[in-house]
Amino acid sequence: MIEAEKLTKRFGGRAVVDDVTFRCEPGTVTGFLGPNGAGKTTTMRMICGFSTPDSGHAGVLGGEYRALPNPGRRVGVLLDASAQHGGRRGREALAISAMTMGVEEKRVDDLLGLVGLDRPAARKRVRQYSLGMRQRLGIANALIGEPEVLILDEPANGLDPEGMRWMRGLLRDFAERGGTVLLSSHLLHEVDAIADRLVIIGSGKIVAQGSKEELLSDAGTLVRADDRAALGRALAAAGLEAREADDGGFLVDAEPRAVGAAAQGGGVALVHLAPAGDAGLEQLFFDLTSDNGKEGEE
Amino acid sequence: MNAHAIEAPEMKATPAGRDRRPGLARLTRVELRKMVDTRSGFWLQLAVLGLSVLAVLITVLWGHEDDKTFIQILSNALQPAGILLPVVGILLVSSEWSQRTALVSFALVPERPRLLIAKVLAGVVLALAATAVGLLFAVIGTALASTDLHHVWSMPAGLFLQDLVYVVTAMIIGIGFGAALQSSAPAIVLYFALPVAFAALGSIHALSGVVDWINTAEALEPLTTEVMSGHQWAQGVVALALWIGVPSAIGLWRLTRRDVG
Numbered sequence: 001m002i003e004a005e006k007l008t009k010r011f012g013g014r015a016v017v018d019d020v021t022f023r024c025e026p027g028t029v030t031g032f033l034g035p036n037g038a039g040k041t042t043t044m045r046m047i048c049g050f051s052t053p054d055s056g057h058a059g060v061l062g063g064e065y066r067a068l069p070n071p072g073r074r075v076g077v078l079l080d081a082s083a084q085h086g087g088r089r090g091r092e093a094l095a096i097s098a099m100t101m102g103v104e105e106k107r108v109d110d111l112l113g114l115v116g117l118d119r120p121a122a123r124k125r126v127r128q129y130s131l132g133m134r135q136r137l138g139i140a141n142a143l144i145g146e147p148e149v150l151i152l153d154e155p156a157n158g159l160d161p162e163g164m165r166w167m168r169g170l171l172r173d174f175a176e177r178g179g180t181v182l183l184s185s186h187l188l189h190e191v192d193a194i195a196d197r198l199v200i201i202g203s204g205k206i207v208a209q210g211s212k213e214e215l216l217s218d219a220g221t222l223v224r225a226d227d228r229a230a231l232g233r234a235l236a237a238a239g240l241e242a243r244e245a246d247d248g249g250f251l252v253d254a255e256p257r258a259v260g261a262a263a264q265g266g267g268v269a270l271v272h273l274a275p276a277g278d279a280g281l282e283q284l285f286f287d288l289t290s291d292n293g294k295e296g297e298e
Numbered sequence: 299m300n301a302h303a304i305e306a307p308e309m310k311a312t313p314a315g316r317d318r319r320p321g322l323a324r325l326t327r328v329e330l331r332k333m334v335d336t337r338s339g340f341w342l343q344l345a346v347l348g349l350s351v352l353a354v355l356i357t358v359l360w361g362h363e364d365d366k367t368f369i370q371i372l373s374n375a376l377q378p379a380g381i382l383l384p385v386v387g388i389l390l391v392s393s394e395w396s397q398r399t400a401l402v403s404f405a406l407v408p409e410r411p412r413l414l415i416a417k418v419l420a421g422v423v424l425a426l427a428a429t430a431v432g433l434l435f436a437v438i439g440t441a442l443a444s445t446d447l448h449h450v451w452s453m454p455a456g457l458f459l460q461d462l463v464y465v466v467t468a469m470i471i472g473i474g475f476g477a478a479l480q481s482s483a484p485a486i487v488l489y490f491a492l493p494v495a496f497a498a499l500g501s502i503h504a505l506s507g508v509v510d511w512i513n514t515a516e517a518l519e520p521l522t523t524e525v526m527s528g529h530q531w532a533q534g535v536v537a538l539a540l541w542i543g544v545p546s547a548i549g550l551w552r553l554t555r556r557d558v559g
Binding site: 045048049050051052065066068069070071072073074077079080082083084085086087088089092093095096097099100101102125141 | 316317318319320324325327328331332335336337338339393397398399400401402403404405406407408409557558
């Protein structure tokens with residue numbers, strides 16, 4: 001279990017993380033979604049005790065991360081796939097972690113197989129690794145201690161589509177066995193493919209959170225008609241809030257039933273009327289990105 | 299592929315050791331391994347060995363007859379360790395930042411001072427090992443160099459202890475510099491430049507008396523060559539306390555206070 005409660009962190013007067021509250025329950029994969037610079041990394045580092053919150057509280061498994069006697073055996077952490085010594089061989093990097101947390105070294109070879117780093121790759125120095133290989137190494141590193149919680153910052157970054165599918169299977173399996181997963185991403189499709197719960201953050205604040213179904217049902221209705229102008233008038237007449245969607249229709253902040261009634265009232269023939277679903281989520285995320293995307297890197 | 303590899307812990311009884319804090323002995327072994335398993339660490343240590351052999355050989359083959367004593371050959375054999383091991387110590391700490399492995403190390407050992415203590419202990423072990431190797435080279439070198447058995451082998455026990463102090467403290471100073479600066483290049487440059495700067499200060503007449511007490515280059519110079527007097531020890535201890543204490547204190551403070559990013 002992972003908890004963040006009213007978590008706040010300021011850098012130079014600016015709140016990078018602002019009153020962030022969420023929980024990740026065992027058996028779920030939570031996607032922590034937000035544009036670059038939204039505060040995902042800072043939040044995750046506070047959860048893992050790398051950074052002290054200015055106010056609020058973060059914890060794992062009912063206590064503070066730093067109070068865990070042997071954290072690697074309870075919580076698997078990947079905060080930055082590039083954070084490995086370039087002059088060390090891949091297998092050796094894992095062996096050091098295993099030794100630190102008191103895990104038998106033969107498990108290292110099991111994990112190298114699991115994440116798909118073959119013998120030649122494991123013998124290479126990390127400097128020669130591609131980002132995708134570093135991610136695989138980082139995930140193996142997080143899994144060595146047989147943890148019950150995984151905290152992964154941008155783990156899908158640099159993975160190819162095959163790698164994404166693999167990670168999805170791995171994390172789903174981990175959650176189904178009772179594990180808790182929190183993973184961050186700045187790309188909706190990554191999180192969409194892997195997570196079953198979403199926490200969306202922008203400019204340090206939580207914008208939306210819930211199960212994917214909840215968020216999708218809140219996403220509004222997508223409606224299209226050949227006579228676009230008439231549809232716009234009909235929606236306005238019914239007092240519904242509508243935005244133009246990318247594909248020429250409208251994204252309406254209402255149930256399909258109400259939108260249909262509005263169209264009927266205006267005498268407009270519809271060609272499409274459905275819950276916005278993924279398109280709505282995309283719109284929500286797009287609005288977020290365009291508002292906050294200019295603030296630069298985390 | 300191993301189907302058991304990511305088995306979640308709920309599936310079985312909590313394995314032993316899951317909530318046992320890694321002991322200092324284990325952390326020290328980990329740090330020792332980290333010193334030799336990187337490319338830079340490996341070559342630095344090979345360089346220490348190679349230069350040590352070279353130092354012995356040069357003394358034995360071309361040295362002045364008076365220098366072909368065990369004391370002198372051992373002193374020469376230990377110089378490479380005294381000069382290069384601190385760099386290993388610096389890198390052991392600073393690479394956690396420059397290579398960003400702190401993100402992994404501190405995730406596994408959140409009590410950061412314990413990690414620093416393990417690094418110091420590992421440094422001491424490595425320094426002792428280097429001294430033992432230097433000793434071996436010096437014994438071989440002396441045996442090859444000399445025919446005069448009685449004269450050249452004599453060595454006061456105190457002097458040997460001083461040799462140990464020389465190598466071990468050099469290592470600890472290096473670790474302190476690495477911890478204080480958290481960056482490899484500045485730490486290495488400063489480690490070698492500061493004694494030179496102090497020596498320059500010492501050439502100013504009014505300051506020379508003070509510098510004898512604070513600069514390791516002057517204060518520790520007799521460590522490997524003569525049994526030190528009480529006064530020399532006083533100077534050495536003061537200089538060492540300063541060179542170990544100040545960087546370590548700064549390092550510890552930064553280590554515990556600073557957010558890791």
